[in-house]
Amino acid sequence: MSTLDVARAELALAVLYLNKAEARDKICRAIQYGAKFLSDGQPGTAQNVDKSTSLARKLFRLFKFINDLHALISPNAPGTPLPLILLGKSKNALLSTYLFLDQFVWLGRSGIYKNKEQTELIGRISFFSWMGSSICTALVEIGELGRLSSSIKKLEKELKNTDKYKNEQYRSKLQKSNERSLALIKAGTDIVVAVGLLQLAPKKVTPRVTGAFGFVSSLISCYQLLPSPPKDKAS
DSSP: OOHHHHHHHHHHHHHHHHTOHHHHHHHHHHHHHHHHHHHTTOSSHHHHHHHHHHHHHHHHTTTTHHHHHHHHHSOOOTTOOHHHHHHHHHHHHHHHHHHHHHHHHHHHHTTSSOOHHHHHHHHHHHHHHHHHHHHHHHHHHHHHHHHHHHHHHHHHHHTTTSOGGGOHHHHHHHHHHHHHHHHHHHHHHHHHHHHHHHTSSTTTSOHHHHHHHHHHHHHHHHHHTOOOOOOOOOO
16 A cells, blocks of 8 residues: 555544544543643633533533433343343443433533532432443453453363464454453543542542543543554455
8 A cells, every 4th residue: 555545544544533423522531531630620721621621522422321221221142141231231221321310410501400409419410320330331341351261261272282363263352351351441440530520539539530540531432432444455
């Protein structure tokens, strides 16, 4: 491929990426939590960026609760253990609740809904729902990683006298393991962010700590949404 062809391919991937509402939301989230880290909860430009970006992001999430509502009533993959199914469904239910309530928070903070105390209460309930969904996600990922680890060890025994890295099934399982490990790290950072936003441990999880963990979580989300580059065609 020529330099121009490479540039076109890379720009096409960038367009594909930025066309996703989810990707734009996560980029805004990185800006929001980066600003929170810089402000450390103190009034100023950084805090204004944090608050305005947080409000703007809520528009990206209007009616997004339908996605997890659909996942809640969808069948699970065959062979999934019951505890993981229950945890997965709990995650979907809690995340759908968070996204549904978040719409009322937007109505309150944009001035459409006038009851400030009710808006704050709904906001706290929504954050508790998000924290619960993040805990369920972490537990699901731990369980799935355990299943994958057993499967990989079994496959390694079968491929004992061969180059396991040339085996497509082995590489696929290894990739899934890496993806789930990253998802587990993200879920862990999201739990810390939720604790910070709810001020459950204000002395330890300060606005700066919340901002740092939120920024890392956002970067992971941005990475997870990257489109796969096209494979080179054999000449």
